[in-house]
Amino acid sequence: MEWAELNYWISMAGTVAFAITAVLAVTPKGVDIFGAAVLGIITAIGGGTVRDLILGVPVFWADDLSYIWVALGASVAAFAASALFKRKEIYSLMLYVDAAGVSLFAIQAARKVWDLDFGLPLAPILLGIVTAIGGGLIRDVLAGRQTLLMTRELYAIPVMLGCTLFVILLEFFPMHRTVGGMVCVVLIFLLRAAAIHWKLAVPDWLATSRS
Amino acid sequence: MEWAELNYWISMAGTVAFAITAVLAVTPKGVDIFGAAVLGIITAIGGGTVRDLILGVPVFWADDLSYIWVALGASVAAFAASALFKRKEIYSLMLYVDAAGVSLFAIQAARKVWDLDFGLPLAPILLGIVTAIGGGLIRDVLAGRQTLLMTRELYAIPVMLGCTLFVILLEFFPMHRTVGGMVCVVLIFLLRAAAIHWKLAVPDWLATSRS
Amino acid sequence: MEWAELNYWISMAGTVAFAITAVLAVTPKGVDIFGAAVLGIITAIGGGTVRDLILGVPVFWADDLSYIWVALGASVAAFAASALFKRKEIYSLMLYVDAAGVSLFAIQAARKVWDLDFGLPLAPILLGIVTAIGGGLIRDVLAGRQTLLMTRELYAIPVMLGCTLFVILLEFFPMHRTVGGMVCVVLIFLLRAAAIHWKLAVPDWLATSRS
Numbered sequence: 225m226e227w228a229e230l231n232y233w234i235s236m237a238g239t240v241a242f243a244i245t246a247v248l249a250v251t252p253k254g255v256d257i258f259g260a261a262v263l264g265i266i267t268a269i270g271g272g273t274v275r276d277l278i279l280g281v282p283v284f285w286a287d288d289l290s291y292i293w294v295a296l297g298a299s300v301a302a303f304a305a306s307a308l309f310k311r312k313e314i315y316s317l318m319l320y321v322d323a324a325g326v327s328l329f330a331i332q333a334a335r336k337v338w339d340l341d342f343g344l345p346l347a348p349i350l351l352g353i354v355t356a357i358g359g360g361l362i363r364d365v366l367a368g369r370q371t372l373l374m375t376r377e378l379y380a381i382p383v384m385l386g387c388t389l390f391v392i393l394l395e396f397f398p399m400h401r402t403v404g405g406m407v408c409v410v411l412i413f414l415l416r417a418a419a420i421h422w423k424l425a426v427p428d429w430l431a432t433s434r435s
Numbered sequence: 436m437e438w439a440e441l442n443y444w445i446s447m448a449g450t451v452a453f454a455i456t457a458v459l460a461v462t463p464k465g466v467d468i469f470g471a472a473v474l475g476i477i478t479a480i481g482g483g484t485v486r487d488l489i490l491g492v493p494v495f496w497a498d499d500l501s502y503i504w505v506a507l508g509a510s511v512a513a514f515a516a517s518a519l520f521k522r523k524e525i526y527s528l529m530l531y532v533d534a535a536g537v538s539l540f541a542i543q544a545a546r547k548v549w550d551l552d553f554g555l556p557l558a559p560i561l562l563g564i565v566t567a568i569g570g571g572l573i574r575d576v577l578a579g580r581q582t583l584l585m586t587r588e589l590y591a592i593p594v595m596l597g598c599t600l601f602v603i604l605l606e607f608f609p610m611h612r613t614v615g616g617m618v619c620v621v622l623i624f625l626l627r628a629a630a631i632h633w634k635l636a637v638p639d640w641l642a643t644s645r646s
Numbered sequence: 647m648e649w650a651e652l653n654y655w656i657s658m659a660g661t662v663a664f665a666i667t668a669v670l671a672v673t674p675k676g677v678d679i680f681g682a683a684v685l686g687i688i689t690a691i692g693g694g695t696v697r698d699l700i701l702g703v704p705v706f707w708a709d710d711l712s713y714i715w716v717a718l719g720a721s722v723a724a725f726a727a728s729a730l731f732k733r734k735e736i737y738s739l740m741l742y743v744d745a746a747g748v749s750l751f752a753i754q755a756a757r758k759v760w761d762l763d764f765g766l767p768l769a770p771i772l773l774g775i776v777t778a779i780g781g782g783l784i785r786d787v788l789a790g791r792q793t794l795l796m797t798r799e800l801y802a803i804p805v806m807l808g809c810t811l812f813v814i815l816l817e818f819f820p821m822h823r824t825v826g827g828m829v830c831v832v833l834i835f836l837l838r839a840a841a842i843h844w845k846l847a848v849p850d851w852l853a854t855s856r857s
Contacts (some may be wrong), residue, residue: 361788466853
């Protein structure tokens with residue numbers, strides 16, 4: 225399997241996981257199948273859409289609707305078979321696939337921003353974060369849930385670290401960008417997987433408590 | 436009266452209804468006249484604005500500010516005379532005018548996306564929905580209200596059905612697009628009117644309950 | 647010191663104040679340093695970003711990242727030394743610097759819209775308001791706080807008045823645009839400073855109470 229192909233399959237698996245974890249996140253609040261599908265699609269494509277609007281380029285899904293079809297199908301499946309997807313081993317698997325998707329999408333985004341020579345060196349990191357968490361933020365706001373930014377989950381911080389490293393690698397080792405990208409995807413994934421596995425959170429001294 | 440003219444008057448009436456129902460929705464939460472006007476304008480033009488940003492075309496109101504003037508006037512009127520507009524028969528009338536506006540705006544949006552050859556066949560349906568409910572979603576988020584997506588009101592589902600039918604008609608009967616558009620506007624309106632009249636909601640088996 | 651230079655320094659001071667008041671607003675809800683920095687940056691650049699997306703022009707910070715660097719630094723400082731910045735005299739100073747920033751950003755925005763000949767005469771006022779309060783609205787929505795629109799704080803109304811006057815001056819005295827702009831910046835600042843100093847709010851008869 226070639227790299228581009230592997231890339232594509234991880235993207236699709238990540239899209240599935242984004243949509244499924246989204247639906248499982250909102251069903252406890254009471255939602256119908258239409259709302260679940262809309263929120264699943266928004267979670268899957270929202271971050272990349274905001275990134276593309278800020279970059280001033282066509283939204284990424286306009287030319288390849290498979291992202292939306294896959295998110296739609298996964299959302300409906302997650303709604304219809306929520307008991308199945310809530311089973312501990314399957315939900316856990318989804319979290320790791322979600323982590324793989326986040327890692328890949330963030331580094332893809334950083335590279336896209338870099339190639340457009342847009343707001344270097346900060347924008348690739350910022351828009352990598354936006355791509356990774358933007359859809360989930362919009363979902364939580366629309367669903368009336370507390371957003372990720374107000375929790376201490378280690379979700380966006382691995383993305384920030386990975387994108388920062390990637391920008392450094394692109395600056396100093398531009399000839400190794402493909403390998404550098406892979407290393408950073410793996411780094412984000414491992415940090416995120418560690419956070420899932422050991423339920424890591426931002427330590428007390430880097431957070432304020434609700435007063 | 437010609438079709439284009441009828442179109443224009445329904446658009447303006449729909450804009451009035453969007454703004455008035457928006458102001459009536461937020462006044463119980465406590466709001467001043469400035470906040471009411473801003474939320475009324477956002478409800479009236481927010482969905483179409485998001486659609487145009489995603490399409491990468493100039494926002495529709497930049498060349499015809501009458502949408503904003505009308506929304507502003509209607510919002511201030513609704514704020515000043517909220518007792519009048521809350522009267523059962525007038526509020527009820529506003530709901531049906533709102534339904535007419537939603538129907539027209541959704542099909543106009545779907546046609547705009549189709550004509551731009553943007554993300555066919557899914558995007559005309561998605562952006563028809565965005566146009567119809569986007570402004571109301573932004574209003575509810577800014578006002579701290581539960582959004583439409585978390586209720587089981589039959590509001591967006593008629594839009595989805597009408598836009599889907601419209602895309603099918605455009606694909607298979609491209610020579611009858613004007614008639615097809617009218618049929619779909621009427622279909623959405625009738626479904627929505629039925630939902631208002633009989634207080635229809637999404638049935639239990641298509642929804643999860645708040646746990 | 648030249649006008650352009652003064653302009654730049656007020657912009658930077660305003661950016662600092664936006665970020666610091668943002669962080670102080672969200673820390674009581676419980677947030678980690680990453681969330682605080684993201685919310686500080688969003689508050690500082692969010693309004694201008696939404697304005698530029700609606701205008702269809704490149705976002706203002708892509709070519710001058712100093713806005714983001716300054717917002718990032720100020721956010722981290724406010725998080726790390728929140729006790730210092732919460733001290734009455736310093737917090738009070740920040741409110742006035744915030745007011746200066748709001749005044750300048752709003753009139754800069756109105757002039758940008760005017761120069762693009764975009765949706766005159768309403769859009770310069772609307773987008774002046776969006777620029778001034780948009781970032782704060784996004785912050786409050788993401789942080790789960792009540793937004794400015796639902797309070798009766800005199801924050802956006804001075805901006806509206808100043809931008810309206812500016813549009814009138816541009817229309818009737820186009821040769822005095824620089825002086826006119828300064829007058830309007832000062833007007834907004836004085837109105838906002840009066841609101842801060844005397845804790846002015848929108849009067850009862852222009853607001854509904856929470857029912």
